[in-house]
Amino acid sequence: MSGVHHLPWWKQVVIYQVYPRSFADANGDGIGDLPGLIAKLDYLKALGVGALWLSPVYPSPMCDAGYDICDYMDIDPLFGNLADLDLLISEAHKRGLKLLMDFVPNHTSDQHPWFIESRASRANSRRDWYIWRDQPNNWRASIDGGSAWSWDEVSQQYYLHFFLPQQPDLNWHNPRVVEAMHQVLRFWLDRGVDGFRIDVVHCIGKDPTFADDPRCLAGETMVRINDQPYSHEVLRGLRRLVDHYPDDRVLIGEVNIRSTAQVAAYYGASDELHMSFNFPPLDAPWDPVVFRLCIREVKGCFPSHSAWPTWALSNHDNSRLRSRYGGSLRRTHAAAVLLLTLRGTPFIFQGDELALEDTQVTAQTRVDPGGRDGSRAPLPWKINAPHGWPGKTPWLPFPPDVSTLAVEAQEAIAESTLGLYRCLLSCRRESEALSIGEWEELPSHPQLLAYRRHSHSDERIICINFDQVEHAFPLAGQWITQISSDRQSEKELFKGTVAAEQAVILRRRENHHEQ
Structure with missing residues (x-):
């Protein structure tokens, strides 16, 4: 390209x-x-x-x-x-x-040496590498949906974890x-x-x-x-x-x-x-x-x-x-x-x-x-x-x-x-339009999603039919079906319809020898 x-x-x-x-x-x-x-x-x-x-x-x-x-x-x-x-x-x-x-x-992990040190005592030099509080707030953790705070019996404070209790959060303010x-x-x-x-x-x-x-x-x-x-x-x-x-x-x-x-x-x-x-x-x-x-x-x-x-x-x-x-x-x-x-x-x-x-x-x-x-x-x-x-x-x-x-x-x-x-x-890989080209939505039936990708002289039109029936997709000029999701009619002249739940990539017909 x-x-x-x-x-x-x-x-x-x-x-x-x-x-x-x-x-x-x-x-x-x-x-x-x-x-x-x-x-x-x-x-x-x-x-x-x-x-x-x-x-x-x-x-x-x-x-x-x-x-x-x-x-x-x-x-x-x-x-x-x-x-x-x-x-x-x-x-x-x-x-x-x-x-x-x-x-x-x-x-x-709570098995990381940093956290092992942090929880050893409130006076540890790595204590504030993590987030500790005397009282939890109402923040909720992902995965189990419970509190984002767990009690540490050794140092008598709660530590913060947005995920599992075995995943204490680091303090990036340190x-x-x-x-x-x-x-x-x-x-x-x-x-x-x-x-x-x-x-x-x-x-x-x-x-x-x-x-x-x-x-x-x-x-x-x-x-x-x-x-x-x-x-x-x-x-x-x-x-x-x-x-x-x-x-x-x-x-x-x-x-x-x-x-x-x-x-x-x-x-x-x-x-x-x-x-x-x-x-x-x-x-x-x-x-x-x-x-x-x-x-x-x-x-x-x-x-x-x-x-x-x-x-x-x-x-x-x-x-x-x-x-x-x-x-x-x-x-x-x-x-x-x-x-x-x-x-x-x-x-x-x-x-x-x-x-x-x-x-x-x-x-x-x-x-x-x-x-x-x-x-x-x-x-x-x-x-x-x-x-x-x-x-x-x-x-x-x-x-x-x-x-x-x-x-x-x-x-x-x-x-x-x-x-x-x-x-x-x-x-x-072979198409500059598809790899880095601009995207432009095209008018189509509501059950279709159609758009144009273009970069310099390279151009492709893509149409995806989300419906379970065929729909018309008329285009000016002559286009070749480069790729079809159902592998039907590839390399053939596009006839203006997209089959049920089919997606096509179209390129312009380059010469009269193409179908």
């Missing part, structure tokens, strides 16, 4: 979320690991993604799937060691893939905490990591008055409503640090506030986050009105090229998109076209390229205290059991239709979901 070399890499790629525990197991213990991921890098390269976001692999008691960290500068033996991580960075870079780590700044966490970022950046996805970054700042919040009386948790000015000051410090490194290192924030305008504020004046996740599409039902409003809102809140949007339809905390869309393969395929043709950086959650559904979890197989195991099931590589997971039974049951949806099965079928994703990613 011409004219895009000056843009940072993170504006031009599709990012793939790797949930390491469920990706690929190299040592046969039933848990995915870094050597397993290294062995599958060629699969990810062939898929066409440009960067990998690695969910936490740090040492942890695993009360919250590794988001309770007891050492920020090491690798949990479950996943390997630092040498494996260094090899992963090297092998990814050899293939032109960037690697992002998950940075969890709001809280540590300069020593700031410096310690900056050192964590330097440690990984110096090893060659290309950036970070920052967990619940908006939670870092806390209301300094510690006043009761009336919204908590209605059952809201602080993770959904906490939005304090001090978080922006912290982010500006992180951004200054990262910007001192070469090669466009990136900060991507999880701002788990269901307001696009509030999320946009975390970009600052191009001096805070480079990108932030926008959550309304993750909540959206299969409805053109809802998606149309989501996209319009992003366009309104991110008007300049300095505030670059992101798009995600699944992640490790949410039900898989196919499960949310009623198990429909047609909707899942149409949603893939939508995700990969919007203006911004798309994120694919591992397994969505296989159309996986949530696994069925019972009381006996449940692991996550928040009930989020469904989307975290092991990725099936082989048709036959044990589906590429030799050794111990994997830590969670496989998703439904595991043999049919396995990578091995889908690689043999061009019309499979995997085949569709590979075509979409190739199309996006």
